[in-house]
Amino acid sequence: xxxxxxxxxxxxxxxxxxxxxxxxxxxxxxxxxxxxxxxxxxxxxxxxxxxxxxxxxxxxxxxxxxxxxxxxxxxxxxxxxxxxxxxxxxxxxxxxxxxxxxxxxxxxxxxxxxxxxxxxxxxxxxxxxxxxxxxxxxxxxxxxxxxxxxxxxxxxxxxxxxxxxxxxxxxxxxxxxxxxxxxxxxxxxxxxxxxxxxxxxxxxxxxxxxxxxxxxxxxxxxxxxxxxxxxxxxxxxxxxxxxxxxxxxxxxxxxxxxxxxxxxxxxxxxxxxxxxxxxxxxxxxxxxxxxxxxxxxxxxxxxxxxxxxxxxxxxxxxxxxxxxxxxxxxxxxxxxxxxxxxxxxxxxxxxxxxxxxxxxxxxxxxxxxxxxxxxxxxxxxxxxxxxxxxxxxxxxxxxxxxxxxxxxxxxxxxxxxxxxxxxxxxxxxxxxxxxxxxxxxxxxxxxxxxxxxxxxxxxxxxxxxxxxxxxxxxxxxxxxxxxxxxxxxxxxxxxxxxxxx
Numbered sequence: 010x011x012x013x014x015x016x017x018x019x020x021x022x023x024x025x026x027x028x029x030x031x032x033x034x035x036x037x038x039x040x041x042x043x044x045x046x047x048x049x050x051x052x053x054x055x056x057x058x059x060x061x062x063x064x065x066x067x068x069x070x071x072x073x074x075x076x077x078x079x080x081x082x083x084x085x086x087x088x089x090x091x092x093x094x095x096x097x098x099x100x101x102x103x104x105x106x107x108x109x110x111x112x113x114x115x116x117x118x119x120x121x122x123x124x125x126x127x128x129x130x131x132x133x134x135x136x137x138x139x140x141x142x143x144x145x146x147x148x149x150x151x152x153x154x155x156x157x158x159x160x161x162x163x164x165x166x167x168x169x170x171x172x173x174x175x176x177x178x179x180x181x182x183x184x185x186x187x188x189x190x191x192x193x194x195x196x197x198x199x200x201x202x203x204x205x206x207x208x209x210x211x212x213x214x215x216x217x218x219x220x221x222x223x224x225x226x227x228x229x230x231x232x233x234x235x236x237x238x239x240x241x242x243x244x245x246x247x248x249x250x251x252x253x254x255x256x257x258x259x260x261x262x263x264x265x266x267x268x269x270x271x272x273x274x275x276x277x278x279x280x281x282x283x284x285x286x287x288x289x290x291x292x293x294x295x296x297x298x299x300x301x302x303x304x305x306x307x308x309x310x311x312x313x314x315x316x317x318x319x320x321x322x323x324x325x326x327x328x329x330x331x332x333x334x335x336x337x338x339x340x341x342x343x344x345x346x347x348x349x350x351x352x353x354x355x356x357x358x359x360x361x362x363x364x365x366x367x368x369x370x371x372x373x374x375x376x377x378x379x380x381x382x383x384x385x386x387x388x389x390x391x392x393x394x395x396x397x398x399x400x401x402x403x404x405x406x407x408x409x410x411x412x413x414x415x416x417x418x419x420x421x422x423x424x425x426x427x428x429x430x431x432x433x434x435x436x437x438x439x440x441x442x443x444x445x446x447x448x449x450x451x452x453x454x455x456x457x458x459x460x461x462x463x464x465x466x467x468x469x470x471x472x473x474x475x476x477x478x479x480x481x482x483x484x485x486x487x488x489x490x491x492x493x494x495x496x497x498x499x500x501x502x503x504x505x506x507x508x509x510x
Contacts, residue, residue, distance in 0.1 A: 026373045030074050033377055034066040037384030044388045058392040066384045078375030078429075084382035088375045088429060090328040091190075091198045092368035094335075095425070096361045098144065098190055099368075101278070101335040101342075103360015104353060108346050110264070110271040112153075117264045130170075130230060131223045133157075134178035138219045141182020142211075143279045145191040145424070147461075147469045150175040154476040162249050166230050167240040168477035169487055173226045176473045177462060177491070181222045183424070184458025184495070185215035188283050190331075192457065195371055196428035196450040198328065199378075200436030205286030205324075207447025210506050214451065217502065218495055225491045241483045249478070267346050274345060278338045285326035285334070299323040367425055374429035381433075391437055403507035406442035407452055408500050410435060414456030419464060424457045448506050455499045463488055 020028075042064055046057035066074075081087025105111060140146030153175050161171035186192045188204050193211075197204040233240045240246065264272075289296040303322040307313040321330055343353040381387040401409075413435075417427060432453065439449040464470060465481055474481055 023370060023373055026370070026377065027075075030071055030373075030376050030380055033380045033386075034071050034074075034384070037063070037380065037386050038065040040384075040386040040389050042385035042389065043392060044385060045391070058388060061385055064383060064385050066380050070380065070383065074376030074379045075373045076376075077379045078377075079372035082379060082383065085375065085379045085433075086198075086201070088195075088198075088371045090332075091195050091425075092371050094190060094194065094328045094332040095364050095368040095371070097332045097339075098335050099362075099364030100357035100360040101339040102144070103356045103358075103363065104339045104342050104348070105271060105275050106360070107348065107352065107356035108268055108271045108342070110268040110275065113264050113268055114272055127227070127230065127234075129160075130174060130227050133174050134223050134226065135219060137175050137178030138182035138185075138215065138222075141179035141458075142185055142187045142189060142215050143182075143283070145183055145186070145189040146179045147183065150179050150469065150473065154473055158249075158477055161230075165234045165237070167233050167237070167242055167246070168249055168479055169241055169484070170226065170230045170233065172473050172477050172479060172484075173229070176470065177222050177226060177488075178219075180458055180461045180469075181218045181495070182215065182458075183461060184455050184499070185211055185218050186454045186458070187211050187215060188279075188286055189424075189454070191367060192424045192428060192454050193450060194328070195425045196432045196436075196453060197447075199375075199429055199432040200446045200450075202446050203286055203327065205283075207445070207451060208283075208286070210448075210502075211451055211454075214455070214499070214502055217498065221494060221498065222491065225494070229487070241487050242477075242479055245478060252478075270345050271342055274338060274342055278335060281323070281334060282326075282331050285323040285331060289324035300325075371425050371429045374425070374427070378429070378433040387434065390434060391441075401442050403443045404504040406439065407444050407448060407503045407507045410439070410444075410449055411452040411456055411500060411503055414453045415460060418457045418460035424454075424461075427457060428453060444507055448503065451506070452503055455503070459492060459495055459499070462492060 041060055042062060043058055043060045077085065077087070079087055079089055079092060081089070137146065137150065154172065157171040157174055158168050161174075162168060183189060183192065187208055188194070190204075193204045197206065237243060237246060242249070289299060299322040303320055306316060307318055307320055326334075339353075339357060342348075348356070378387070381390070414427070414431075417431065418424075428450075432450070435449050435453070436446045439446060461470070463485055470484075471481070474484055
C-alpha cells in the first residue's frame with residue numbers, strides 16, 4: 010500500500026507574509042519606480058508624482074526586510090514601538106491572569122444572575138464586546154466556554170447560545186475596535202495618526218453592532234427555550250445534558266478583595282489609555298484641562314521631580330507613554346495582589362511570550378512596506394490609485410475598501426499583520442478620495458472582525474466550536490444572517506461617516 014497523501018494545511022501567517030515579501034520584491038523588477046513630493050510631516054502631496062531610477066530588490070533585501078521592518082529605515086518607520094507595546098501589554102495581561110480575577114469575575118457574574126440567565130446574555134455580551142474593542146479579546150474567551158455552556162444548557166438554551174455570548178460578543182467588539190492595540194494601534198502607527206483619531210465614530214459603531222448582536226442571540230435563545238427542536242444542535246441535546254453538567258466546583262469561587270482591586274486596576278488601565286489617546290485640544294481648543302494640570306503638577310517643587318518632568322499630558326500620549334502605563338500598572342497589580350517577585354516575573358514573561366508571535370508578525374508584515382519603499386514602487390502604486398480613484402466619491406471608495414479587506418482577512422488572519430502589510434497603501438489612497446485615514450482603519454477593522462466570526466482559519470472560532478461540539482457548518486447556518494446584517498449596517502455606517510467632514 011502506498012503512503013497516504015498528507016492533508017493540505019493552511020500555511021501560517023508568517024509564511025503567507027514572507028511569500029508576499031518575495032512577490033513584492035519581484036514586482037520591483039517589473040513596476041516602474043517613482044516618488045511623490047511630501048510635506049514636512051511626511052504626508053504625500055497629491056499631483057506631484059514623477060518617475061525615477063528603478064531600484065529592484067534582491068534576495069538579500071528580501072531576508073533583510075523583516076529586520077528593517079522592526080528597526081526601520083530612512084524610507085520606512087520601524088515597528089519596534091508597537092511590537093514593544095504588544096509585548097508589554099501581553100506581560101500586563103499575564104500578571105492580571107495570574108490573579109484569576111478575570112476568570113473568577115465571570116464566574117461571580119454567572120452566579121449573581123443564577124435564575125436570571127436570559128439577563129446574563131446582554132450583560133456578558135457587553136463585557137466581552139468591551140474586551141474585544143479595547144484590547145482585542147479573543148483567545149482569552151476559551152477559558153469561559155466550560156463555564157457558560159453548562160449554565161446555558163442547564164436552563165433550556167443550547168451550546169450555540171453559550172458560544173455566541175463570548176465569541177460573537179468579543180468579535181463584534183473587535184469589529185468596532187476603539188483602541189484595540191493589535192488592530193487600531195498597529196494601523197494608526199502605520200499611517201502616522203493617533204489611535205484616538207476616529208474614536209467617537211467607532212464608539213458609536215460599537216454600540217450599534219453590539220445591540221444588533223445581542224438582539225440576534227437573545228432572539229435565538231428565546232426560540233430554543235420555547236422549542237428545543239429548533240436548535241441547530243438538537244440531535245446532541247441529550248448528550249450535551251449528560252456531558253455538560255454544572256458542578257459546584259465550576260462556580261464556587263468567590264472573588265476575594267484583592268481580586269476585586271485587580272479588576273478595578275485592570276479597568277482603570279484601559280480607561281486611562283482611552284482618555285490619554287483622545288486628542289482633547291484638537292477636538293475643542295478650549296479643552297486644555299490635561300495640558301494645564303500636567304504643566305502645573307510637574308512644576309510643583311519636589312512633587313514634580315518625584316512624578317517625573319517628562320510626563321506628557323493626557324490626550325497627547327502615543328505608544329511610548331501607553332507602553333509605560335501598562336508596565337507600571339503591572340507592577341501596581343503585583344503589589345496590590347501581594348504577588349511574589351518570582352511569580353510576577355514568571356507571569357509577566359509568560360504573558361509576553363504569549364504575544365511574541367504577534368509582535369514578530371508585525372515586523373514581518375512591515376517588511377512588505379520596506380521592500381515597496383526601497384524599490385520605489387509605493388509611489389507608483391499610489392499614483393495608479395490616484396488616477397483610478399480620482400472620479401470615485403468618498404462613499405464608494407470606503408465601501409470598496411471594506412469589501413477589499415474581507416478576502417484579505419481570510420488570506421492574513423492576523424489583524425495586526427494585515428494592518429502592517431496593507432495600511433501603508435490604503436491609508437494614503439483614501440486621501441485621494443477625501444477619506445480620512447481613521448475611517449480607512451474603521452473599514453479594515455470592521456471587515457476583519459466580521460470574518461473572525463466565521464473563519465475556519467481562526468483558532469478562537471475552531472477552539473470554541475470544539476469545546477461545544479458544534480460543527481462549523483452548523484455555526485455558519487446559525488450566523489449567516491447576522492453576518493449579512495452586520496455587513497450592510499457597517500457599509501451604511503462607513504458611507505455616512507465619509508459624508509461627514
